[in-house]
Amino acid sequence: MTRTESARAATLVVSLATLASRVLGFVRDVLVAATLGAGPVADAFLVAFRLPNLARRALAEGALTAGFAPLYGRVLERDGARAAARLGGEALSGLALLLALATALAMIGAGALVLAVAAGFADDAALVARTTELARLALPGIVGFGCAGLLAAMLAARERVAALALAPLATNLVLIASLLLLPRLTADPELLARPLAGSVALAGFVQLAIVAVAARRIGAVTLALPRLGPELRTALALVGPALVTVASVELVFLAATQAASFTPGLVARLYYAERLVQLPLGIVASVATTVLLPRLATRVRAGDSGGFAAAQNRALEATAILALPAATGLLVLAEPIVRVLFVRGAFGEADAMATAAILAGLALGLPLAAAAKILQQGAFARERARPGLVATMAAIAATLAACFLLTPALGPLGLGLGVAAGLLVQAGALAIVAMRVEGWRPDARLVARLGRAALASAIMAGALVLAASAGIDLGRPLPLALACIGGGALYALAAVALGAVTRADLAGGPRKSPPEAP
Secondary structure, eight states: OOHHHHHHHHHHHHHHHHHHHHHHHHHHHHHHHHHHTTSHHHHHHHHHHHHHHHHIIIIIIIIHHHHHHHHHHHHHHHHOHHHHHHHHHHHHHHHHHHHHHHHHHHHHTHHHHHHHHOGGGGGOHHHHHHHHHHHHHHTTHHHHHHHHHHHHHHHHHTTOHHHHHHTTHHHHHHHHHHHHHGGGTOOOHHHHHHHHHHHHHHHHHHHHHHHHHHHHHTTOOOOOOOOOOHHHHHHHHHHHHHHHHHTHHHHHHHHHHHHHTTSTTHHHHHHHHHHHHHHHHHHHHHHIIIIIHHHHHHHHHHTOHHHHHHHHHHHHHHHHHHHHHHHHHHHHTHHHHHHHHHOBTTBOHHHHHHHHHHHHHHHHHHHHHHHHHHHHHHHHHTTOOHHHHHHHHHHHHHHHHHHHHHHHHHTHHHHHHHHHHHHHHHHHHHHHHHHHTSOOOOOHHHHHHHHHHHHHHHHHHHHHHHHHHTTOOTTSHHHHHHHHHHHHHHHHHHHHHHTSSOHHHHHTOOOSSOOOOO
16 A cells, blocks of 8 residues: 555544544534533533543644654664653653542542532532532543553654544444433433433543553553653653643633523533534544644654645645535534434523534634644644744633633634634644744645635535525425535535545545646
8 A cells, every 4th residue: 555545544534533533522412402402500510521622632632642653653763662651651651640639639629629610600609619519520531531642643753643543432332322221310400410420431431441452462561650751851851842732622612601601501502502613523533633743743854845835835735625514504504503413302492502603703704713723733743843832822822812702702703703713813823933933835726726716615505595585495494404414415416516625535545746826
């Protein structure tokens, strides 16, 4: 198998596994909405869930891969498999000790941690107490998620993507099982929230078990006592900022949660809207960290600056072709999508309208967040942490300012637009750094295809608006499914007709002479 074919196969495996994980995530969130609704119990559970979920996204699905995989790959090439495995063992034991200590401290200070995430809860002592209790039940999962992330970095460096792509399915499967079984014992949301929080912790260790078996099978790690050698000091210098950078989107939503916490029920509504945006974004993030990053790092070690820039441009091109129609569909169909997925049980019509308004605002930020995920990988491949860290801090500040400014004026829509503003700042900052520091430039082909994909998305949007204005009730499952399928097919046809996607792309073969933009 050629290197190109290997990359294509890895991308397909990661994309399909991530898609399956996100679909299961939808099932999970539909069950959470039906069981807990969008009231105070849901607010408490979802704030408690955000804390280990943030760790899962940062540690298990990105930062450790970004910070440790290039180093592990370099040691593997230079010193051999045995040295790399020992390095992995030293890092794993040290990380497990560090995470156990950090989790213990977080559980002790869980009350303060809750208020740091949702300061608007401060006036409701019962809500703070409930959220604190749930957080203490969920937080131990951080140890499992973190150790799983480090093992996944070793698998990514060896280009063994199947196990690390499938492992995140465990989180959703454990929670879905809990949501299906527990309501048979009681219908009281408060009683249900406790074992649900505990199942979050369980999911972390299930995910760890999956990647541990895969890593052990190929000899990726050898158990060893912690040792802070020169290689690990190098990795730590990158991993710390990478934790912030990889979790940038989640930190932006965490900032928005602060603004949402001052309005009862808005935290849960923000969460449900966020989950819809995370489907396409999750695919981009998984492919970027498990497939694109190792290849960019290889080009850096080879001194191939031209190939480095070309790989980023092609990744941005593929991202835009996926993200633009996804954002367009979420924007145009926000209300019927929310209604079909979530209106049942404890989740009512008022919840649906507010969630759809947030989703419409978030959809505008989706392509920006996707582009940022790609641009981050360039700095990670060069083992530079500062650019992503600065961009993330700017995005958090912009999100806080925009959300607190726009939410009182525009309500839920303002909250979604505030998040989009933060994502715009992040993508812009990363693009500037990539051009000034890494020598990246958008080539003519990228610019041309972005315009063509945007035009194809506009054609799809027009058709969806016409369908809604013709009296078709898209708020029912079958018409909505047909609209989504038909809209996707129309976009695909328009993209091919306009040249956003070519026959060579569909065939998977190389282009002999990539045309310049007309």
